[in-house]
Amino acid sequence: MIELSDSVDFNKAPSREGTNAEKYVKREKLFGSEEVLPMWVADMDIETPFFVIDAIRERLKHPILGYEEAPEKMFEAQMAWIQKHHGYALQREWMFYSPSVVASINMAIQTFTQPGDKVIVQSPVYFPFYSAVTNNDRHVLKNRLLEKDGYYEMDFDALEASIDERTKLLLLCSPHNPVGRVWKEDELQRLGEICINHDIIILSDEIHSDLVFGGFKHTPTAAISKELQARTLTCYGPGKTFNMAGLAISTVCISDEALRERFRKVYKSVHFAEGTVFGHVGFEAAYSKGEVWHSELISHLQGNIDYLDLCLKEYMPRISMRKPEGTYLVWLDCRSLGLNFKELKRFFYEEAKLGLSSGMSFGKEGDGFMRINLATPRSSVEEAVSRLHRAYASRSF
Ligand SMILES: Cc1ncc(COP(=O)(O)O)c(C=O)c1O
Structure with a gap:
């Protein structure tokens, strides 16, 4: 019998600094600063399951x-x-x-x-x-x-x-x-x-x-x-x-x-x-x-998605999202901010200090959108929300 609850903590946040993690290594190159919270590449800041490591x-x-x-x-x-x-x-x-x-x-x-x-x-x-x-x-x-x-x-x-x-x-x-x-x-x-x-x-x-x-x-x-x-x-x-x-x-x-x-x-x-x-x-x-681990992961991801959705509705209504049916990636609709492509990137990268994927990298149909990866401990989603809110509040959207 696997004692899962003792072993799995999706909210544990192991630092990936010092590893070759692409999401971190490329911060400076892509976002102009090591200080951004990187939520772009589609991998998780959650530990690989213990049974894989074992x-x-x-x-x-x-x-x-x-x-x-x-x-x-x-x-x-x-x-x-x-x-x-x-x-x-x-x-x-x-x-x-x-x-x-x-x-x-x-x-x-x-x-x-x-x-x-x-x-x-x-x-x-x-x-x-x-x-x-x-x-x-x-x-x-x-x-x-x-x-x-x-x-x-x-x-x-x-x-x-x-x-x-x-x-x-x-x-x-x-x-x-x-x-x-x-x-x-x-x-x-x-x-x-x-x-x-x-x-x-x-x-x-x-x-x-x-x-x-x-x-x-x-x-x-x-x-x-x-x-x-x-x-x-x-x-x-x-x-x-x-x-x-x-x-x-x-x-x-x-x-x-x-x-x-x-x-x-x-x-x-x-x-x-x-x-x-x-x-x-x-x-x-x-x-x-992976059966039990997978079902617990889905609950964790759903919690992150629900949390971001509530925060946007409550505090940043000009940024909207539709909860994904699948994937841990959320497609943020920022069109109501009235920013062009460069301004939107500047807002997210320099003002909010968030390293997200620009919607335009998925084709020009992505103009006005940003993609955020929510496969992280909850604390990272909270940190992202707080950074975004600070930048949002300092503008008169
Ligand atoms: C739809 C899709 N296909 C493939 C990949 C990458 O898969 P792989 O690393 O096996 O090439 C990704 C990674 O983000 C993806 O989102």
Whole structure:
């Protein structure tokens, strides 16, 4: 029996100073000062679960860290987790180890498109979706999400109208970073029909699929229908949920044999080998021991989100948010502040001393927004609110 309550404290705030944590190391470069409270990169300032750390410690008892084969137990643990949490039965032969979802996206672009082809992204969206396309000399076909009162929906009509014979692949962010939507089954169905009708392959990035709040349910794109499954690649990983992105381990799952064999050619050419010694044991421990920790994490994150929402409503009504359905990222609507892009950054970085992601980094549709990462101890959210309020009150908004 795991004595969880003795071991887990989501409000413990270990300092990351002196580690190579990107979120901290880049403060000066991105925000002009080491004094900002960094709430940008999507990892957590919450301890990686003890059972992941314990598995690594256990592995370290053996003194050789040579090449390893990715163990079957690791894949089995993820398959069981996805079956339990999302009701979707993966098969082992569909799965490839990948060091990162972004690497998988790049490989999918290289496999299923040619230079000059178009790849659909639904903006605003996680910025590597754009760079993966342009770095491979393909064109981004933007399908802008429709926004009403902070709620985002897909624009199916515009999507259908924009597709032409060079459009080959759609990058789907599900749940969606940064707008926090958990796509509903009927939305995925409609999107899928369009892709089927126009022979478009889907890469469904489901890295945030375990970070979904009460009342919402993640639906794997590939679970919608056999037809859709046959044209979908799905990326899953424990990096976000269990705060272990530094272990560089994820999977990409492709059920269709022909697509899988095409992908395998590119996959072999980059030679990822089989993953890392610590990644293997951490991955297996996360998916096989993470049940209770995960549900406590969701409650903690929900508390942080509710707290920020109340504070904004009460003290800073010109900054609004819609609570995310999924992800620990909150999309702050700052349009009522009446600041342009540069002024908004100055307000957050220099006056409030908060290192947040600028909405514009997710595409120009993000103008007037900032993204804040709430995967922190509560004390950091309180500190962020107090810094923001001080800056807000000193202006006459
Ligand atoms: C939607 C999405 N996909 C992928 C990633 C990164 O995943 P990885 O580190 O496995 O490349 C992130 C990280 O923020 C993300 O938000």
